[in-house]
Amino acid sequence: MSLNKKQIGTIIFILIIVMVSLAIIKTIPKMFMNEDTAQISMxxxxxxxxxxxxxxxxxxxxxxxxxxxxxxxxxxxxxxxxxxxxxxxxxxxxxxxxxxxxxxxxxxxxxxxxxxxxxxxxxxxxxxxxxxxxxxxxxxxxxxxxxxx
Incomplete structure (x- = not known):
């Protein structure tokens, strides 16, 4: 099975979207923490x-x-x-x-x-x-x- 350029581009685009989504999900709880809470948890x-x-x-x-x-x-x-x-x-x-x-x-x-x-x-x-x-x-x-x- 051979992938053409359009399919490879679509796969890379989906991987980038997934990685960005994971990064955003990981930072959302930190956005709602105040500085003291973040410092204590660290x-x-x-x-x-x-x-x-x-x-x-x-x-x-x-x-x-x-x-x-x-x-x-x-x-x-x-x-x-x-x-x-x-x-x-x-x-x-x-x-x-x-x-x-x-x-x-x-x-x-x-x-x-x-x-x-x-x-x-x-x-x-x-x-x-x-x-x-x-x-x-x-x-x-x-x-x-x-x-x-």
Missing amino acids: TEEKAEPQMIKNVEKILGEFPLDERHNIEAILNKSVELINMPTSTPNEMAALSPDTEYIPSDSFALSKLNGLLNMDHTFFSDDQVIEYASELDALNIAVADQIQCAE
């Missing part, structure tokens, strides 16, 4: 892989044998922040597998932000800062346990 698309790297970087700051403790602390932070200030015995009853963490800790509330990362973006400097605050928090927890005993 930031969320770019931030999620970066946030995963940031959490991995936090865990990478600690020796392998301590990482499971750090993950347990991160997983329990929501419960601990929402609780009133508790004694070490009450906290041990809540989660015997983790150390006592004061519920009113500022560092812990910032770590809670890492759990709710879908709306928050952390820079590398902030991640390193939070990791060092977590280390300081662990030292403070050990001191509180010694004082309570």
